[in-house]
Amino acid sequence: MSKRALAIDLIVLLAVWFVAAEALDLRMLPSPLQVLEVFWSELTEGKLGMHLLISTRRILISTALGVALAAPLAIVAAQLQLLDRFLTPLMYFLYPVPKVVFLPVILVFLGLTDTSRVFLITLIIFFQVYVIVRDAAGQVRPETLDSVYSLGASRWHMLRYVYIPVTIPAIMTALKISAGTAIAVLFIAESFATTTGLGYYIMIESWGRVAYANMYAGILAISLLGSILFLVTSFLERRLGRWRER
Amino acid sequence: MATISPEAVSLALEQVTFGYKPNQPIVRDFTWRIERGESWSILGPSGSGKSTLLYLLAGLRQPEAGRVCFRDRPLNGPNRDVGLVLQDYGLLPWFTAHDNIQLGLKIRGVPPGQARQIASEWLERLHIEHVGDQYPSQLSGGQRQRVALARVLALQTRVVLLDEPFSSVDELTRERLQQLMWELKHELGLTTVLVTHSVEEAVILGNNLLIITEHAPITRGEVLRSPFNGERPNRGDPRFAAFCAEVRNALELP
Numbered sequence: 001m002s003k004r005a006l007a008i009d010l011i012v013l014l015a016v017w018f019v020a021a022e023a024l025d026l027r028m029l030p031s032p033l034q035v036l037e038v039f040w041s042e043l044t045e046g047k048l049g050m051h052l053l054i055s056t057r058r059i060l061i062s063t064a065l066g067v068a069l070a071a072p073l074a075i076v077a078a079q080l081q082l083l084d085r086f087l088t089p090l091m092y093f094l095y096p097v098p099k100v101v102f103l104p105v106i107l108v109f110l111g112l113t114d115t116s117r118v119f120l121i122t123l124i125i126f127f128q129v130y131v132i133v134r135d136a137a138g139q140v141r142p143e144t145l146d147s148v149y150s151l152g153a154s155r156w157h158m159l160r161y162v163y164i165p166v167t168i169p170a171i172m173t174a175l176k177i178s179a180g181t182a183i184a185v186l187f188i189a190e191s192f193a194t195t196t197g198l199g200y201y202i203m204i205e206s207w208g209r210v211a212y213a214n215m216y217a218g219i220l221a222i223s224l225l226g227s228i229l230f231l232v233t234s235f236l237e238r239r240l241g242r243w244r245e246r
Numbered sequence: 247m248a249t250i251s252p253e254a255v256s257l258a259l260e261q262v263t264f265g266y267k268p269n270q271p272i273v274r275d276f277t278w279r280i281e282r283g284e285s286w287s288i289l290g291p292s293g294s295g296k297s298t299l300l301y302l303l304a305g306l307r308q309p310e311a312g313r314v315c316f317r318d319r320p321l322n323g324p325n326r327d328v329g330l331v332l333q334d335y336g337l338l339p340w341f342t343a344h345d346n347i348q349l350g351l352k353i354r355g356v357p358p359g360q361a362r363q364i365a366s367e368w369l370e371r372l373h374i375e376h377v378g379d380q381y382p383s384q385l386s387g388g389q390r391q392r393v394a395l396a397r398v399l400a401l402q403t404r405v406v407l408l409d410e411p412f413s414s415v416d417e418l419t420r421e422r423l424q425q426l427m428w429e430l431k432h433e434l435g436l437t438t439v440l441v442t443h444s445v446e447e448a449v450i451l452g453n454n455l456l457i458i459t460e461h462a463p464i465t466r467g468e469v470l471r472s473p474f475n476g477e478r479p480n481r482g483d484p485r486f487a488a489f490c491a492e493v494r495n496a497l498e499l500p
Contacts, residue, residue, distance in 0.1 A: 146330070148338070152324050152350070
C-alpha cells in the first residue's frame with residue numbers, strides 16, 4: 001500500500017463528502033470540516049476520548065484472552081490426535097456461526113455487564129485464532145519435526161523453536177481478519193445497557209440526541225480504531241512472517 | 247558378531263523388525279553392522295524402506311522387535327553423536343541459515359555467543375558465509391544442503407546419516423557437494439550412511455554399498471566393497487566404471 005495512494009484516496013473521499021454536504025445542505029450530513037472540528041474538541045475536551053479508550057481496552061482484553069486460550073489449545077491439538085479428532089468437528093461446526101447471535105445467551109448468563117461484552121468479542125477472536133493456528137501448526141512437515149528431534153530436541157524445544165515461531169504470524173493473520181468483525185460486534189454490544197464505549201457514544205449520546213456532527217465524530221473514532229488494529233496486525237504479520245515470502 | 251569387539255561397532259541393527267502399520271513390516275528381522283569410520287551407501291528401489299533404515303539408525307523410530315545399538319548400547323532415541331541430513335524440509339523455514347546452524351547447539355545448551363561463533367565458522371568453512379542472514383526459502387538447493395550439513399557438523403557429530411541429501415539439486419551442484427562431503431568425511435573421520443538413488447553417488451561416497459533388491463519388507467541386502475578403499479574415487483578411472491557396472495548388475499538394472 002503506497003502512502004501516496006492512501007493520501008489521494010483520503011482527499012477524494014473528503015472532497016466527495018464535502019461537495020455532497022454543501023450541495024444537499026442537510027442537517028444529517030454535516031460537512032467533513034465541521035465533523036473534524038467536533039471530533040477534535042470532543043476528543044480533547046469532551047468525552048469521546050474516554051469512550052475511545054474504553055472501547056480500545058475492551059478490544060485489547062478480549063484479544064489477549066482469545067489468543068491466550070486459542071493458541072495453546074490449537075498447538076496442543078496439532079500434536080495430540082485424540083484431542084484434535086474431538087475438537088475439529090466442534091470447531092468446524094461453531095466457527096461459521098456468527099458469534100453475535102450468542103449475545104442474548106451471554107447476557108442471560110453473565111448479565112448486562114462488561115464481562116458479557118468482553119466474553120462475546122473473546123469468542124470471535126478465539127475461533128478465528130484457533131482455526132488459523134491449528135492449520136499453521138498442522139502444516140509443519142514431518143521431515144522438519146524429525147530433523148529437529150534428531151538434534152536432541154525435547155518437547156519444550158519443539159514448542160520454542162517450532163510451534164511458537166510458526167504460530168506468531170498465524171495469530172497476526174487471525175487478528176487482522178477478525179479486527180473488522182470484532183469492532184462491529186463491539187459496536188452492537190455497546191449500543192445498549194451501558195454508558196461507556198463508542199457504541200454508546202454513537203447510538204445513545206449522539207444519534208439518540210440528534211447530535212449529527214457528534215455521531216459522525218464517533219463513527220470516525222471507531223473507524224480509526226478498526227483501521228489502526230488492521231494496520232498494526234498486517235504490519236506485524238508481514239514483519240514476523242518474512243520467512244514465508246519467496 | 248563374535249568377531250567384532252563392542253568398541254569397534256559404531257551402529258548396529260540386530261534382527262530388527264519395524265513397520266508403520268501393524269502387520270505391515272517395512273523391515274523384517276534385519277541385521278546390519280556399521281563400524282566406526284566406515285562409509286556406507288544404501289541403494290535400492292523407491293519405496294523399499296531404505297529411508298526407514300536411516301530413521302531407525304537415527305533413533306527416530308523404535309523397532310517392534312530386535313534392537314538398534316550405538317556403541318553397543320541400545321538406542322532409545324536420538325543420540326547427540328548421530329546426525330541426520332534430509333533431502334528437503336530439514337531446515338526450519340522461519341530461521342535464517344545462521345540460526346538454523348545454531349539450532350542444535352542451542353538445544354544442547356551451548357551459550358548463545360559461542361553458538362553464534364561456531365555457526366559463523368561453519369558458514370565460512372562450507373563457503374556460504376554470504377547467505378547467513380537469509381531464510382531457507384531464499385537459498386538455492388545447494389546452499390540449503392550446505393546449511394543442513396553445517397548444522398550437523400557444528401555439533402561435532404561423528405556419525406552422519408544422509409537421506410538422499412543431494413537429489414534435489416542440479417548436476418553440477420551435486421558433484422560439488424559430493425566432493426565436499428568426501429573431503430569432510432576424510433578430514434573429520436566421519437562414519438557416514440548415505441541413502442541415494444544414484445549409483446555414481448553411492449560409489450563416490452561409500453566404501454561399502456548395501457544393495458537392496460526386494461521391495462518392503464527388507465529382510466536382507468547384498469554388500470559390495472568398493473575398490474577405492476579410502477582413496478578418492480575418480481569418475482575417469484576405469485575401476486570406477488567397472489565398479490558402477492557391478493553395482494548396477496547387483497541392482498538388476500539393465
